[in-house]
Amino acid sequence: MSEAHASDVTRRDFLYIATGAAGAVAVGGIVWPLVSQMGPNEREKAAGAPVEIDISAVEPGMLITVIWRGKPYFVRHLTDEEVASATDAPEADFRDYASADSRISAAEGADPKWAIVGANCTHLGCVPTKIDTGLEGWICPCHGSKFDVTGRVMKGPAPTNLPLPPYSFASEEKLVIGLDKAGA
Ligand code: FES
Known part of the structure; x- marks a missing residue:
């Protein structure tokens, strides 16, 4: 990772919420007590049951990382500027084009916009590591792939976009990963 990118990274709002963990630990040493995870019992979680995540404290521009079925997923609250830049970006900027709309979600009737993608x-x-400015949302520290704020790959060697998990919003403040709107 270049120094320029390292300076763009804000680690303090980069959280891991492990399935079954009682709290959240912030990389960089800041604990974020308002983010909690409530869901089925531990055995169901281990088997891959949906996880419910309190997103009420995740402000625009912030990112948390949650674990579902043993894998990390990014939950990124997009700023208005990020939504606008992702929506306006030309198709030619991407290796595996998909519309920004297809990758940005919000709870019904809510304004906040979210990108929820495999990590x-x-x-x-x-x-990948979060970048705080511009359309480039993440850079991969291993071989330099870049992804936009919705997880669309802009520069390889990554061949495809960060995948979208099944998810839904139980409310404006509750995200459920592992269960889509249709209940699948
Ligand atoms: S693993 Fe991300 S670019 Fe190689």
Whole structure:
């Protein structure tokens, strides 16, 4: 990772919420007590049951990482500027084009916009690092792939976008990963 990119990274809002963990631990040493995870019992979680995540404290521009079925997923609250830049970006900027709309979600009737994507690079599985400015949303520390704020790959070697998990919003403040709107 270049120094320029390292300076763009804000690690303090980069959280891991492990399935079954009682709290959240922030990389960089800041604990974020308002983010909690409530869901089925531990045995169901281990088997891959949906996880419910309190997103009420995740402000625009912030990112948390949650674990579902043993894999990390990014939950990124997009700023208005990020939504606008992703929506306006030309198709030619992307290796595996998909519309920004198809990758941005919101709870019904709510304004906040979210990108919820798998957190393993589609090249060899490293976990990309958040970039705080511009359309480029993540850079992979292993071989330099870049992804936009919705997880669309802009520069390889990653061949495809960060995948979208099944998810739904139980409310404006509750995200459920592992269960889509249709209940699948
Ligand atoms: S694992 Fe991400 S670019 Fe290779």
